[in-house]
Amino acid sequence: MSRPPLVPTPPLWNLMQWIVQPLNFLERNRDRYGSCFSTRLAKLPPLTFFSDPAAIEQIFTTDQRQLESGRANRILLRMLGDNSLLLLDGDRHKQHRQWLMPPFHGERMRAYGELIQQLTASVTQSWSSESAFLVRPAMQSISLQVILRAVFGLTEGDRYQSLKQLLAALLDFSGSRLSFATNFFPILQRDFGAWSPGGKFDRLMQAINQLIYAEIADRRAAFDPTRSDILTLLLSARDEMGEAMSDEELRDELMTLLVAGHETTATALTWAMYWIHAIPTVKQKLLAELDQLSADADPGTIAKLPYLNAVCAETLRIYPVGFIAQLRIVQSPMEVAGYRFEPEDMLIPCIYLVHHRPDLYPEPNQFRPERFLERQFSPYEYLPFGGSNRRCIGAAFALFEMKLVLATILRQYELELDEPNPVKPVRRGVTIACDSPIHMKFVQNRQPTEDSSQVAMV
Template sequence: MSKSLSGPKTLPLFQLIQWILDPIGYMEQTAKDFPDIFISNGLSTERFVFVHHPEAIQQILTNDRKQFSAPGEANRIIQPLVGDYSVMMLSGDRHKKRRQLLLPPFHGERMRSYADSILKITQKIMDSLPQNQVFIARDEMQSISLQVIIETVFGLHEGERYQELKNLLTSMLDIFRMSSMAAILFFPSLQKDYGPWSPWGKYMRTQHTIDSLLYAEIAERRENPNSNRTDILSLLMSARDEGGQPMSDQELRDELITLLFAGHETTATAMSWALYWTHHHPEIKEKILQELATLRTNPNPIDIARLPYLTAVCNETLRIYPVGMLTFPRIVEEPVEVMGYHLEPGVAVAGCIYLTHHRPDLYPDSKQFKPERFEQRQFTPYEFMPFGGGARRCIGEALAMFEMKLVIATILSRYELALADQKPEYPRRRGVTLAPSKGVKMIMKGQRELLASSIEQNNLVGV
């Protein structure tokens, strides 16, 4: 006999407020009383079910569409950010066909072509940091990931439009640092333009200016096509559906903005966490350096990306505080049982990535940073899922991991950094994601080669 779902008994509004202000506290407190699966009546207009048992997540993400669907309507919270034609907002066959158009730029030889940009941008930004001064790691990682996005996705390298787009995108992302923006996303009634100084008004004006730049770039590309370009925008413009039709300007714009939000903010956050953990636990940093030392001088970026311990560190970084807390929600289409619980049509169901990554049966001492977990065990796609799962798994996963590994390897091998604040760093909500609450404050000590040279000179003086 089916069991009835239970969940927190507090008022729905109070649940929503806690979910906005303290999502980790909300999830962890509720999971203590309702392990594996629970229902919330406060996170949306419909009932919302959290699932964090791997078997249940697999059932939801791989089941046929008769039981669970993933309509764009379930993702309405992000519609103001990515637009109506983003792959995130599509469902059914439209979603499947769009993914097929988007996947090629993120695989194979295309990835190799992005390596040079990632390495050059990382060194340029890190070289610009003054020595012995505090900097916010997340800000610098955001600068790196933003420039990588502009070069690899938009195909812009220098010039007026490059600089203008960079400044505007930085301004837009700064708006989402404000906790008030998280509340506005959850309350559509607050999405009102009260002038350029209001959060939503500032966002709308910035978005409009960005759109003007993107449409101008698209128009120029259409007038002057260049088959030799390898940036993602050019590849998308050359793609054709089964009917031979190209993507419209609106579709291109929405996918570009989606790649910006999904691939820039998240990667910057992950890289800043990786810097925190590798300096909070110096032995981990030293082990990565030893592994990098096994490669030849100026190693192939692909060889760096394949290093097992570096991969384990990046995976553990994404496990302990996943940037995305939930999978994209599915909507129950017909009565179904999950974990022995009865779910009615209309209920929204999401896999809870954060709670799954902290299940004691999968990850003992889950609050401790232990990269060796990923050397000792192979986790299934429903036990470790920082990029979501199923048909809506993140398209840019390969590029994000590639960038993360190259950036962290470059920084650790070329620069000597130290944490400026010895107090632990904790996650907090940043829009719809989790990010370090203080941004990871660090100090640039200098380039490793320069430090080594200085030490040698000091030793000679001593002799």
């Protein structure tokens, strides 16, 4: 059995392309080598990208002991610690998923609906007096506050304010290309003083850790089982041996939820605001649907709206924030898509390339939410949250939050895009974000039109 085609350019050149222009890199190689190709980045073992749904299905349905991801995420160790879900494999990974999953689903998740609506209203209230504003900072502020309140259960106060500022600074810093590049050049991670990338990072982490450990200590000392935040649930979690989570485990998982949940949702919301306001028919149809809601519609009803759902789905299709799934490291020889793989080879389900297959998504570069109303896609054809035992634990929560934030804003304000040129995707850390913070103008407060029921829905 043969090996997949190997991109022949030098590993250092590939790495530069991967850091600076990852989507061009993927598209160029797909056009030359097809839906499965291997590449070398710096000194890493060969990485193989897949964009055929049949191959993705094979990877996601293989016995997961055969594929490990935790080791491939070592670059996150300095920020997340070695008890992070993202760095674990095997039984410990399974145990931590069991602890972390429940708060992000069902009734527990829906309990955060009103909080999300209130935070959105409060962050955006200045828009009506500011004629022009930027979308990204507002979306970041909303998603960070949602996480701080839902996950930590923090309420206004000094610790809340300090954590908010420090985390925003850390995530902004780690989103830069320079910071991403330090993962491949460890010398840049060393602390050469507060001005160096390594020094800046270490100082921020120290300050954040102090605050998180102080919160854990206070909450252990005055444990209140009636609270509904995720830290409370984790404090009462026990493994099969009856052991509770240690302070280090708690810190690492809280940090993981913050990092994995905040930037991703803020970026998805920023893209959604852009697309809705860039394409008049999309905005019209969405408003027609939202205007049919009663003034006091509850979060559960809003989350079920079909066109709103299609807009969110299309936002995560066209530029999936996580444009590749986590790397899967092969443990023993195996076959995927007719090719042979050896231990330590790295397999990557390439979300972006699957979402841009013209056989699944005709005119893939067009933003067209209707495609999600016209047909259903399998979990191997549409995978913005990855799959298998590594699928995003925050998927339902992120979609719920996106829908409530967008509905709250669109029902309240009439806004206009103020971007002279089309907005393009660029790397932001391990995600794909807009190359502009999205400039917008406030037009007026809006009221639902009286005959909104007459407007065609799709």
